[in-house]
Amino acid sequence: MNSRPADLSVSLGGLDLESPVIIASGVWPYESELWREDRLEGVGALCTKAVSLEARRGNDGMRVFETPCGMLNSIGLQNGGVRSFLKEYLPLVKGSNRPFLVNLVMESEGDVRANIALLRESSSSIPAIELNISCPNVDGDGMAWGMTPEGTAHATAIAREEWAGPLWVKLTPQAPDIAAVAKAAEQSGADALVCGNTWLGMAMDIRRKRPVFQRVVAGLSGPAVFPLALRTVWQAAGAVTIPVVGCGGIAGWEDGAAMILAGASALEIGSSLFTDFDLPRKITGGLRAWLAEEKEPSLAALVGRGRV
Amino acid sequence: MTCGGRAPRDYSARIESNRLLGEKTGLLTVLCPAIAASAEPGQFVMVRPGGGDDPFLGRPLAVASVSHGTFTLGDELTVRGPIGQGFFSSREGLPLPEKVILAGGAVGAAPLLFALERLGGRAERTVMGVAGSGWEDFASWLMEVFPALELYSDDGTLGIKGTVLSGLPEELPGNTEVWACGPEGMLRALAAKYPSDGGRIRVALEARMACGMGGCLGCVIPTRSGQKRVCVDGPVFAASEVLWNEFPSR
Numbered sequence: 001m002n003s004r005p006a007d008l009s010v011s012l013g014g015l016d017l018e019s020p021v022i023i024a025s026g027v028w029p030y031e032s033e034l035w036r037e038d039r040l041e042g043v044g045a046l047c048t049k050a051v052s053l054e055a056r057r058g059n060d061g062m063r064v065f066e067t068p069c070g071m072l073n074s075i076g077l078q079n080g081g082v083r084s085f086l087k088e089y090l091p092l093v094k095g096s097n098r099p100f101l102v103n104l105v106m107e108s109e110g111d112v113r114a115n116i117a118l119l120r121e122s123s124s125s126i127p128a129i130e131l132n133i134s135c136p137n138v139d140g141d142g143m144a145w146g147m148t149p150e151g152t153a154h155a156t157a158i159a160r161e162e163w164a165g166p167l168w169v170k171l172t173p174q175a176p177d178i179a180a181v182a183k184a185a186e187q188s189g190a191d192a193l194v195c196g197n198t199w200l201g202m203a204m205d206i207r208r209k210r211p212v213f214q215r216v217v218a219g220l221s222g223p224a225v226f227p228l229a230l231r232t233v234w235q236a237a238g239a240v241t242i243p244v245v246g247c248g249g250i251a252g253w254e255d256g257a258a259m260i261l262a263g264a265s266a267l268e269i270g271s272s273l274f275t276d277f278d279l280p281r282k283i284t285g286g287l288r289a290w291l292a293e294e295k296e297p298s299l300a301a302l303v304g305r306g307r308v
Numbered sequence: 309m310t311c312g313g314r315a316p317r318d319y320s321a322r323i324e325s326n327r328l329l330g331e332k333t334g335l336l337t338v339l340c341p342a343i344a345a346s347a348e349p350g351q352f353v354m355v356r357p358g359g360g361d362d363p364f365l366g367r368p369l370a371v372a373s374v375s376h377g378t379f380t381l382g383d384e385l386t387v388r389g390p391i392g393q394g395f396f397s398s399r400e401g402l403p404l405p406e407k408v409i410l411a412g413g414a415v416g417a418a419p420l421l422f423a424l425e426r427l428g429g430r431a432e433r434t435v436m437g438v439a440g441s442g443w444e445d446f447a448s449w450l451m452e453v454f455p456a457l458e459l460y461s462d463d464g465t466l467g468i469k470g471t472v473l474s475g476l477p478e479e480l481p482g483n484t485e486v487w488a489c490g491p492e493g494m495l496r497a498l499a500a501k502y503p504s505d506g507g508r509i510r511v512a513l514e515a516r517m518a519c520g521m522g523g524c525l526g527c528v529i530p531t532r533s534g535q536k537r538v539c540v541d542g543p544v545f546a547a548s549e550v551l552w553n554e555f556p557s558r
C-alpha cells in the first residue's frame with residue numbers, strides 16, 4: 001500500500017506548482033494580509049490583476065451584476081500601470097512564496113513592447129507572463145486580438161519577441177474556432193494556454209429600460225459558464241501539444257477533476273473566490289481524496305485521461 | 309483598527325431569528341461569534357445561503373448590533389466579515405467628537421444602532437427617516453431600539469412630515485459630527501447641506517458588490533485621494549473625501 005499523500009504537483013509552461021490551483025486574474029486584491037501563507041492554503045500560483053502600460057481608470061457605470069449561478073463584470077482593467085505595479089505591488093506578490101503570473105493587457109503593439117521592456121528589468125523576480133488577448137486591437141480592426149488565429153498569432157509573437165521567460169496566453173472564448181486560435185498561439189511561441197477569459201453577455205435594466213452596463217456588454221463568469229469552459233478546454237487540448245489551463249466556473253474539486261480529465265494541466269479559479277476564500281484548500285483536498293480513491297499516484301498522470 | 313487586520317474571513321453561521329419589519333425589510337439574527345467579537349459599527353458582512361451556486365453572490369448587510377447568544381438550529385449561512393472601515397477605524401486616529409448626531413435613512417438605521425451602542429448610548433440626537441406608509445413595522449422597531457428617536461417620513465404618516473435633512477440643524481454646532489447611513493441621495497444632500505463641514509460628516513456608503521474583500525473593483529467610487537473601494541476602503545468615509553459630482557450612476 002502506498003500511504004504517501006497523493007501528489008498534486010504539476011509542471012507546466014515553465015512553472016513548477018505544488019498545487020494545480022491558480023488564482024485567476026482580476027479577483028485577488030493587493031491586500032497584504034491576503035498574500036500570507038495562512039490565507040493561501042491550496043494555492044499553487046497566482047495571477048496578478050491586469051497590468052497595462054499606463055494607469056487605467058476602468059469603466060464608469062455599473063461594474064458587477066449578479067446572474068443565475070454567476071455574474072457579469074465590466075471593470076475595464078482598472079490598474080495603476082506597470083510602473084506602479086513594479087514599485088508598489090511586486091514586493092507583496094513575491095512575498096507569497098509561490099510562482100505568479102503577471103497578467104499583461106494586450107494593448108497596441110508599441111504599448112505591449114514598452115510594458116514588457118519595463119517588466120524585463122525585473123525579470124529575475126517575475127516567474128511568468130499571462131497575456132490577456134481578450135482586449136481590442138486598437139491599431140487593427142478594433143476586434144479583440146484573440147478573435148482570429150491571425151490576431152492571436154500576431155499578439156503572441158510580439159510578446160514572445162520581448163519576453164524570454166515563460167509566456168502563457170489566455171484565450172478569449174468568443175473566438176469562433178478555439179482549436180485554430182490555440183494552434184496559432186502555440187505556433188507563435190506560447191508555453192501554455194489558458195482557456196479562458198469571460199464570456200460576453202449583457203443585462204437589461206427593465207425599470208430604466210436600458211442596458212445595465214454602460215458598454216452594453218459585459219463578461220460572464222462563475223459556475224454558469226463551467227460547461228462552456230470545459231468544452232473549450234477539450235477543443236484546445238485536442239489541438240495543441242503545449243499544456244492547457246482550465247478556467248471558467250470552477251467551483252469545486254469535481255469541476256477541477258473534469259477539467260483535468262478533459263486535458264487541463266492546471267486550474268484557474270476566479271469568481272468563486274468571491275463567495276469562498278477557502279476554495280483552493282477545498283479543491284486540493286477533494287482532488288487528493290479522489291486520487292486516493294482511484295488509486296492514482298499523481299494528478300499529472302490523469303491529465304487528458306477522459307479524452308475519447 | 310479591528311483586531312487581526314482588515315481582510316475579512318468566511319464563516320459558517322446559523323440564522324437565530326428573522327424578524328420581518330416590512331415587505332422587503334427584516335432583522336436577521338445570525339450566530340457568528342468570531343465576527344461578533346471583532347466587528348465595529350459601520351462595518352458589514354456578506355451573507356449567502358450555505359452551499360449551492362444560486363444565488364451566487366453574497367448580500368452586503370450592515371451589522372446592526374452584536375451580542376452573544378445561544379446556539380439554536382436554523383438555516384445555514386456563510387458569512388464573510390467583518391468588512392471595511394467603520395465609524396471608528398475610518399478616523400485613522402482622529403479623536404472622537406464630543407457630540408454625535410446619528411442620521412439614518414430607512415435601513416441605514418442599522419449600523420447606527422451599533423454605533424449608538426459603542427458610543428455608550430450617548431448620541432446628541434437620533435434623527436431617522438422613512439418613506440411612510442408601509443414602513444410601520446420598521447418604524448416601531450426604530451422606536452423600540454432608539455431612545456429619544458426623532459422620526460420623519462416623506463408622506464407624514466409616521467412621525468413628522470419631512471426628510472431626515474429637515475430635522476438637522478442649519479449649522480453644525482462646534483465639536484459635533486453627523487454619522488449617517490442611508491440612500492445615496494440622502495447622503496449626497498447631507499454633504500451639500502454642510503459644504504464647509506464635510507470633514508465632520510461621516511457617511512456609510514452602499515454599493516453593488518461582488519466580493520466584499522477588495523478584489524473585484526466592482527464597488528469603486530471617486531474620492532479626493534483617487535478611486536476607492538467602498539467595501540474595504542470604506543464603507544465609512546468623510547463626506548468631504550467623496551467626489552459626489554463624479555459619482556458613477558449605477
Ligand SMILES: Cc1cc2nc3c(=O)[nH]c(=O)nc-3n(C[C@H](O)[C@H](O)[C@H](O)COP(=O)(O)O)c2cc1C
Binds near residue numbers: 524
Ligand atoms: C471582477 C473580475 C475581473 C477580472 N479581471 C481580469 C483581468 O484583469 N484580466 C484577465 O485576464 N481576466 C480577468 N478576469 C477573468 C478571470 O480571470 C477569469 O478568466 C474568468 O472570470 C472566468 O473564470 P471564473 O468563472 O472562475 O471567474 C476577471 C474576472 C472578474 C470576475
Ligand code: FES
Binds near residue numbers: 527539
Ligand atoms: S465588492 Fe469587490 S472590491 Fe468591493
